[in-house]
Amino acid sequence: ICVCPSVAPRVALELSEMNVEHPDDRPMIVDEPPAFALHQWADGGLTTHIGMAGGFRVLARHNEGTKALVRGLIAERNGPDSHAAAASLRG
Numbered sequence: 461i462c463v464c465p466s467v468a469p470r471v472a473l474e475l476s477e478m479n480v481e482h483p484d485d486r487p488m489i490v491d492e493p494p495a496f497a498l499h500q501w502a503d504g505g506l507t508t509h510i511g512m513a514g515g516f517r518v519l520a521r522h523n524e525g526t527k528a529l530v531r532g533l534i535a536e537r538n539g540p541d542s543h544a545a546a547a548s549l550r551g
Contacts, residue, residue, distance in 0.1 A: 464495075474486050494513040
């Protein structure tokens with residue numbers, strides 16, 4: 461089951477018992493970036509992508525420094541026959 465994230469701040473997940481008379485500084489509402497889900501139904505299959513709508517840092521980009529990594533990941537995803545094809549693209 462995949463549930464679309466909310467665009468509003470979320471209620472913090474806290475499973476321990478709460479004592480109303482003795483506040484313990486636990487988070488109750490957590491401010492995090494809004495999120496969204498995109499669904500595509502095609503050729504009898506469903507693909508879902510969940511993304512954040514902002515407020516996050518980019519940790520990696522596809523650039524010259526990551527080109528070989530991305531090439532290897534695509535070759536691995538496509539199976540053993542694609543390793544030779546990926547090697548031919550290096551040159």
